[in-house]
Amino acid sequence: MAKTGVLGLYSDANYAAEAGDGLQRMGISDNDYDFLTGAPYPEGAFGEKESSHRLYVFPFVGALCGLTAGILLTSMTQMAYPLVTGGKPILSLPPMAIVTYEGTMLGAILFTVLGIIFESRLPRPSLGLYDDRITEGYVGVLVECEPEEVDRVEQVLTQAGAEDIKRGKV
């Protein structure tokens, strides 16, 4: 059965953190609730789990591809057209470094852009459960739960001091 979203709104961030504690005590997995804020809070301020992402992998892969392409392009060009310039070796590292550096950078940037799209979970067709007051400083506690758990979740959120509660699709 599709999960239901419940959004509790708090004017005080401390109450939102308490709501997180209450949800944990209720047995809601920390993968099933999140905190919505209009500005970034310090990591761990709500006692939330450490969120991870693999964004750093993308530029490394891109850089590696770019570097490889750069090395291949320069070395193969110079082997195919072996022109001795200024008495330097055919495969001279400084001129190869120019192209490989740029190739590495371009590869890294291209893959970073792909990584941004992937890690931001784009495209997101809809905004999901939200409230305008979050932009004005309220903190939202967004819970994804089974339909039969909704009443209990709402009770926990209210007990923690939620000023308003909304239901909807996550």
Added chain:
Amino acid sequence: MARHPHEAAERTGPPEVHLSDREVMQDLAEKYDAACPKFWLAVAVAGGLFALGVLAFVIRALDVGLSDSSRNEYGYYAAAFAFLIVTATTAPLAAIAFRWTKNHWRRPFSRAAELFSLVGILAVLAFIPMLIVLPGIDLNGDGVLELGKDRRTIWFSAPIGAPIWWDMAGLIGVVVCGLALLWVSARPDMAQIAQVSNGLRARVMGRLACGWQGTVRDWNVQKGQMAILGAFYFMLLVWVHTLISLDFALSLIPGWRDSIFAAHHVLTGIQASAGLLIVVLFLMKKVGGYDRYIGVDPFWSFAKVLLGVTLLWGYFWFSEFMTFWYGRDETEQTVIKLLMVESYRTAFLLNLFFSFFIPFVLLLWNGVRKSVLGPTVAGASVIIGAFFMMVRLYVPAFNIKDVGAESIAEFEAAHGGTAAQLLPVLPGPLDVLMVVGMMAGAAFIFLLGTRLIPIMSAWEMKEGLMYVLYRPFMKGKYLVLGKPE
């Protein structure tokens, strides 16, 4: 703890720190929505001058053509383009660097710095004619690169597409990276504007925000994205400075060898973009209505950075100069005469005066640094200085026809003992229009950009308010700043 700046408070007013998120959001949204007539007048003037610049370029291109043989007609165009690179394209670096170092005082101008990424689109378009007039490497087309017959470049082994496609790819890479950085940074604000606006703006902002919710993961991923894009922007921007300075200035002047020229070009970019951002900050405070968010702190702090960079600029220039001066090689002497003491003496003196003497003498004094006007005047000065530097570098480089020669010292002297190719080129009316048009185009794009994306980052200002407050301590009131990590 820093002492509450009473003296500065009388002169400039400290930023307000007791604002709620709601107040910040409403205030910034109002400023974003309502543009005054003066703003639209500025847009119209910039747009008009930009159009005139484009027209001047078209007239010039129809008149003399657009090829290697007419390169000398585009010296001022090249200088204006290089000026665009050292100012607007370098400006996002300030947002990146001060975000890395977790400076609070960067918050009011971070977005303004990132908005200059939009000007990169103009830079890419303006770069196309530059690439068309750039001479090839193998000048005689015999498939062999020989000293004295072909052009000396960094494209030593002439890989496929060098230098044109590699130069363009580098610039496009920087622009794409800058635009991605701007989007990543502005996404939370776009989502929030979509929430508080109506109609077309809400729909456009909603689309651009791509479902931003502000979850803990959203913020963490955004932080990582900004860090990575920032690092690559920095690494590639330095590279683009190097490519442009070497391909469009140094390698067009036969015999000019200078190991720190590219680094000096980058440094000039850092200095000029810092100056540009101080001036933009001043305008935001005095004209834009953002006075309550901008105290003296960003000016004071930026002034220290500008002073350091200015001293470094002076050191770099002198290092460049003394190597040539002591070398006493005929080519080196001719290069000094061309770029500094004879042909382009006026531009050089203006460059030295505005890039070094004025900011150095002004920012030497703490009272001037700790003010709004002092750093702004110094900032405006380094922008002017950077422009004259680009003129004295790119105009003579583009005026040299015989780029395959071994040395400019070999050019046959004609007029008053100076070779014709080394004589100063004064700007004509079309040159002036092209230069003004390029700058106006940058201003036009930037101003329009502020109608799309707020010039002040709401989420960063709100984040900053979480970490700052004035607290009484004994008989004084002190600013307490927190750092999240």
